[in-house]
Amino acid sequence: MEYNSVENLNRYNHIVYGLQEQVHKLEKQVTEVEQFYQSTADALQNDCQSKDKKPPKMPLKRASEEMQNEITQDKWAWPFLKPVDVKGLELHDYYEVIKKPMDFSTIRRKIEAKDHSRYKNVREIYEDVRLIFTNAMTYNNEKDDTHFMAKTLLEKFEKKWRNLLPKVHKAESELSKEEADEQLNKKLAQEATYANRATGLSAELSKVETALRSLKSTLISQCRKLSGPEKIILVNGFAQLSEDNLTKALQIIMENDPNFKPTDEIPILDIEAQSDYTLWRLYMLVKQTLDEGKNLITHEDNMEENKHNAKRRKIE
Structure with a gap:
């Protein structure tokens, strides 16, 4: 070619x-x-x-109803159904004492929510129901009616929760299996x-x-043979290659000549030992390097000296 x-x-x-x-x-x-x-x-x-x-999920509405219905319908539940009227009751230090207010209407809203505020599992509902009563017991002293009502309802709720736990465990196990199967199929x-x-x-x-x-x-x-001037450019340019480019040149030779063994000495290119294809690859590498270095050998008055140098340089 x-x-x-x-x-x-x-x-x-x-x-x-x-x-x-x-x-x-x-x-x-x-x-x-x-x-x-x-x-x-x-x-x-x-x-x-x-x-x-991460506790697995359980149907929140059903679990909430089983936990709350009996509690919210108790005659002493009315103080806890809605948020504490802090302003109306002039409870000026309420938010200093209670860091996370809670009530049953807030729990219901979080159960029905469609955004990130929605409960993730039934155990979160359990924690918030307990929080309602522990908040009341924390803010009101033991002699206060609200404290007594909260303590009584908390005991009743804990008993209800213990009875509900087997159902919670069963539902969690079933949902965990369903979720695992769904994830596996996906x-x-x-x-x-x-x-x-x-x-x-x-x-x-x-x-x-x-x-x-x-x-x-x-x-x-389709490779043609290199011309005489091209061979001269190759031989002289080969001697001027940087260490990185010389490594590339030696790799080209080894790809086409498995018997070639590079030494620690500065290599000299033996044109006669290489195929036309290898010579063309080496020539393109050398010419590109010389072009980038603006050091092309093109002057006719150097041709005789280049020919003389070429005869002296052979790879053994």
């Missing part, structure tokens, strides 16, 4: 560009698949660490989807690899 042919270069550049774009898209998809499996592993680890920390569906994607990506990457091998074979078969 004539590498200085504009038509050929444009055609192969177009092929390479298309393959690069395809590889870029495939890399993004591979990253998505890897992130999915990583997030799955992280989620599994988090579940194992937190499964005992996870299995996601894994099946990503497994299919991974299989498809593997096939697409295999096609790209085949196309690259075919392109490489075509380029190798």
Whole structure:
């Protein structure tokens, strides 16, 4: 192949560009698949660490009714049905003593809420019902009627809660199983989807690899020999390569000559030992390096000296 042919270069550049774009898209998809499996592993680890920390849900309305109905209908429940009238009763220090006021109307509102204020499980309702009575007992002294009423209702409520606990445990167990099954089915569906994607990506990457091998074979078969001036530029430029670029050049040689063994000594390029394809790759690397360094060998008056130097430099 004539590498200085504009038509050929444009055609192969177009092929390479298309393959690069395809590889870029495939890399993004591979990253998505890897992130999915990583997030799955992280989620599994988090579940194992937190499964005992988050009580499972129970039907809130039903549980609330079973806990509260008997209590709220008691003759002594009326002071606790609505928020304390702090202003009307002139309880100036109430909010200093009670940090989290609570009442049954607030509990009902949180049960029916549709936003983040909604109770997450029945145990939160239990805590707030207890809070109603402990707040009253904290603010009012033991001789006050409100304190006595709150203490009596709290004892009654705790007894009710103990009787309700077996139902709570059963409902929590059932819902936990339902939620676990739902999560498992969802996870299995996601894994099946990503497994299919991974299989498809593997096939697409295999096609790209085949196309690259075919392109490489075509380029190798059509390589022409370097001209004399090009060989001179290559040999002299090779000696001027930086350490990083020299490493790249040696890798190119090793790719096409498995028997080549680099040494600690400064290498000298043996043109006769390399294939045309290897020489072209080395030439393009050297020329690009020289172009970037604005150090091209183009003067005719240096040609004789370059030829003389080329004869002296051989890789053994």
